[in-house]
Amino acid sequence: xxxxxxxxxxxxxxxxxxxxxxxxxxxxxxxxxxxxxxxxxxxxxxxxxxxxxxxxxxxxxxxxxxxxxxxxxxxxxxxxxxxxxxxxxxxxxxxxxxxxxxxxxxxxxxxxxxxxxxxxxxxxxxxxxxxxxxxxxxxxxxxxxxxxxxxxxxxxxxxxxxxxxxxxxxxxxxxxxxxxxxxxxxxxxxxxxxxxxxxxxxxxxxxxxxxxxxxxxxxxxxxxxxxxxxxxxxxxxxxxxxxxxxxxxxxxxxxxxxxxxxxxxxxxxxxxxxxxxxxxxxxxxxxxxxxxxxxxxxxxxxxxxxxxxxxxxxxxxxxx
Amino acid sequence: xxxxxxxxxxxxxxxxxxxxxxxxxxxxxxxxxxxxxxxxxxxxxxxxxxxxxxxxxxxxxxxxxxxxxxxxxxxxxxxxxxxxxxxxxxxxxxxxxxxxxxxxxxxxxxxxxxxxxxxxxxxxxxxxxxxxxxxxxxxxxxxxxxxxxxxxxxxxxxxxxxxxxxxxxxxxxxxxxxxxxxxxxxxxxxxxxxxxxxxxxxxxxxxxxxxxxxxxxxxxxxxxxxxxxxxxxxxxxxxxxxxxxxxxxxxxxxxxxxxxxxxxxxxxxxxxxxxxxxxxxxxxxxxxxxxxxxxxxxxxxxxxxxxxxxxxxxxxxxxxxxxxxxxxxxxxxxxxxxxxxxxxxxxxxxxxxxxxxxxxxxxxxxxxxxxxxxxxxxxxxxxxxxxxxxxxxxxxxxxxxxxxxxxxxxxxxxxxxxxxxxxxxxxxx
Numbered sequence: 158x159x160x161x162x163x164x165x166x167x168x169x170x171x172x173x174x175x176x177x178x179x180x181x182x183x184x185x186x187x188x189x190x191x192x193x194x195x196x197x198x199x200x201x202x203x204x205x206x207x208x209x210x211x212x213x214x215x216x217x218x219x220x221x222x223x224x225x226x227x228x229x230x231x232x233x234x235x236x237x238x239x240x241x242x243x244x245x246x247x248x249x250x251x252x253x254x255x256x257x258x259x260x261x262x263x264x265x266x267x268x269x270x271x272x273x274x275x276x277x278x279x280x281x282x283x284x285x286x287x288x289x290x291x292x293x294x295x296x297x298x299x300x301x302x303x304x305x306x307x308x309x310x311x312x313x314x315x316x317x318x319x320x321x322x323x324x325x326x327x328x329x330x331x332x333x334x335x336x337x338x339x340x341x342x343x344x345x346x347x348x349x350x351x352x353x354x355x356x357x358x359x360x361x362x363x364x365x366x367x368x369x370x371x372x373x374x375x376x377x378x379x380x381x382x383x384x385x386x387x388x389x390x391x392x393x394x395x396x397x398x399x400x401x402x403x404x405x406x407x408x409x410x411x412x413x414x415x416x417x418x419x420x421x422x423x424x425x426x427x428x429x430x431x432x433x434x435x436x437x438x439x440x441x442x443x444x445x446x447x448x449x450x451x452x453x454x455x456x457x458x459x460x461x462x463x464x465x466x467x468x469x470x471x472x473x474x475x476x477x
Numbered sequence: 478x479x480x481x482x483x484x485x486x487x488x489x490x491x492x493x494x495x496x497x498x499x500x501x502x503x504x505x506x507x508x509x510x511x512x513x514x515x516x517x518x519x520x521x522x523x524x525x526x527x528x529x530x531x532x533x534x535x536x537x538x539x540x541x542x543x544x545x546x547x548x549x550x551x552x553x554x555x556x557x558x559x560x561x562x563x564x565x566x567x568x569x570x571x572x573x574x575x576x577x578x579x580x581x582x583x584x585x586x587x588x589x590x591x592x593x594x595x596x597x598x599x600x601x602x603x604x605x606x607x608x609x610x611x612x613x614x615x616x617x618x619x620x621x622x623x624x625x626x627x628x629x630x631x632x633x634x635x636x637x638x639x640x641x642x643x644x645x646x647x648x649x650x651x652x653x654x655x656x657x658x659x660x661x662x663x664x665x666x667x668x669x670x671x672x673x674x675x676x677x678x679x680x681x682x683x684x685x686x687x688x689x690x691x692x693x694x695x696x697x698x699x700x701x702x703x704x705x706x707x708x709x710x711x712x713x714x715x716x717x718x719x720x721x722x723x724x725x726x727x728x729x730x731x732x733x734x735x736x737x738x739x740x741x742x743x744x745x746x747x748x749x750x751x752x753x754x755x756x757x758x759x760x761x762x763x764x765x766x767x768x769x770x771x772x773x774x775x776x777x778x779x780x781x782x783x784x785x786x787x788x789x790x791x792x793x794x795x796x797x798x799x800x801x802x803x804x805x806x807x808x809x810x811x812x813x814x815x816x817x818x819x820x821x822x823x824x825x826x827x828x829x830x831x832x833x834x835x836x837x838x839x840x841x842x843x844x845x846x847x848x849x850x851x852x853x854x855x856x857x858x859x860x861x862x863x864x865x866x867x868x869x870x871x872x873x874x875x876x877x878x879x880x881x882x883x884x885x886x887x888x889x890x891x892x893x894x895x896x897x898x899x900x901x902x903x904x905x906x
């Protein structure tokens with residue numbers, strides 16, 4: 158149907174009117190475009206420009222081509238930190254994809270149960286941590302997990318698991334996972350809400366039809382609901398990816414910019430911060446910082462492109 | 478209407494003239510005053526009260542013609558804000574100087590002037606001046622103000638209860654720790670590694686000066702005559718490695734405020750300290766506490782302390798009141814200023830050679846070590862933290878790892894040395 162109307166006959170007199178430059182479109186776009194250009198596009202391009210320069214003692218900057226990128230990827234003093242941060246960032250992302258989005262999906266399914274009492278209360282409570290300041294989240298969890306006065310150990314002891322408790326935030330093997338899970342706890346509300354909205358969009362007729370056809374609850378989920386919310390899951394994944402590779406605040410709040418112990422919680426965001434602003438006696442380097450930022454931009458861009466061309470285009474959208 | 482209007486007009490004109498002349502007079506006055514007004518740029522916003530109510534009034538008693546304004550930024554924003562103002566030409570006359578490279582950069586860019594000729598600079602030792610001198614030591618560009626000293630603070634009631642005496646040597650130190658541990662009620666050593674810097678400053682630098690013999694070792698390290706893989710440094714790391722069993726449960730995720738609380742609540746016996754902790758415990762701890770100097774290795778007669786230069790005052794090269802600023806700096810070098818500063822902020826110790834009476838007994842004990850031990854500064858601060866990887870950050874990392882038991886003393890020493898050898902010529906051989 159739509160094809161026919163699109164290629165349908167246009168009234169002849171309106172062609173000349175339409176072909177003039179649509180001034181109103183430019184006028185309406187201008188404010189957003191101006192602000193976006195000034196505060197987003199220009200800084201982005203200037204950051205990339207800055208990454209091709211290097212500074213000297215007197216503060217002057219010289220063009221250096223790709224030298225900064227070469228240093229970042231080949232000098233062991235830099236590349237060690239860079240690859241370590243990238244690896245940690247991938248772990249951080251993997252934990253979010255697996256734990257946060259699975260729990261978000263599960264919670265959304267539970268919330269969309271037809272006979273659920275107090276659904277809106279749960280929804281609000283589960284979404285609440287997302288709205289809290291990250292400083293508060295960091296503070297609360299550090300206090301709870303504190304080996305000196307935290308309640309985590311007492312709770313574990315109460316159920317006979319006291320021996321499993323450890324200073325999780327301070328051990329190289331556990332610190333990153335612990336922080337990832339704290340972040341999951343904070344942000345689980347976002348996938349939950351998005352998926353919940355998508356689930357509500359599925360017409361009851363489809364579910365009823367499936368049940369009449371003899372599908373059990375599992376089949377209804379697997380063959381009817383899941384395919385219908387796949388586009389939303391895609392959006393959730395890409396949001397998680399971008400947010401995780403831009404993450405910084407929680408780790409800075411809990412572990413500081415040195416992301417200890419032994420850089421085991423260092424991700425690209427904290428690595429960038431240390432490089433750009435400096436830390437303690439380390440003097441910040443705007444040009445190297447811009448290089449790290451550009452590398453982050455490239456990584457995020459690659460991820461988004463893979464998603465757009467590899468996943469998004471194959472997804473089927475259904476409208477009802 | 479008309480005559481009235483004319484009359485009001487004349488009156489208005491008169492009023493305007495009068496106001497204008499008053500304004501001009503006021504402006505002239507302001508000009509005269511501003512010739513004598515000094516503005517201090519600082520990051521010590523915590524101390525604004527002390528400056529306004531004690532230090533500046535004391536200065537004005539002697540020099541009533543020079544007005545002084547204290548203007549502070551939050552510590553984390555200070556360097557950036559100051560740089561912006563210095564470049565824009567709007568910075569104050571007096572600049573509070575961070576130690577070493579941050580201020581050296583300002584001097585190299587011509588934003589600070591030399592204070593070699595300012596009266597009072599002779600009151601300071603070379604160690605005191607080193608943080609604000611060029612690498613060759615010939616030019617000093619800030620008047621030293623204060624330093625912080627490391628040592629150990631202990632809980633006196635616990636020491637009395639267990640009949641312990643403050644240790645003087647390392648073996649006595651461990652004997653004391655063993656007794657506290659055997660007693661079981663208190664955490665022997667209050668320290669955590671989560672923030673990493675305590676491990677390096679209150680651990681490595683605190684006890685290390687005794688091993689690398691203060692300035693002698695620090696200078697040898699800069700000249701490349703000593704390396705971190707030398708016995709003195711490995712020995713220091715080995716001592717740190719022995720501390721773990723005495724530290725509180727889960728010390729790997731214990732942060733600095735946790736450590737302070739642990740000690741202030743009376744649950745820990747010994748606290749590796751910086752002197753800035755003294756006023757904090759004065760407020761928080763309701764028991765008597767005292768301090769002992771870092772224990773010396775067995776059989777070593779001479780003792781050393783980490784007496785770290787932290788804060789100084791320099792003159793903005795673009796200041797219009799350089800002479801007044803010099804007068805102020807000379808006054809900073811007097812014992813009068815030192816006395817006020819030391820007692821208003823116990824734990825920050827004046828660097829001048831003049832005699833200062835510190836009233837707080839524990840702070841007085843810290844500063845008293847200067848007469849019995851040799852002072853040195855933290856060995857990573859001068860020159861050695863200029864490159865990548867940054868030595869200070871590396872020391873934080875390896876010291877924390879040694880305390881956590883995830884790195885052996887030899888590995889820690891090797892990592893610090895390898896990092897330094899990566900960019901610092903004297904260590905490349």
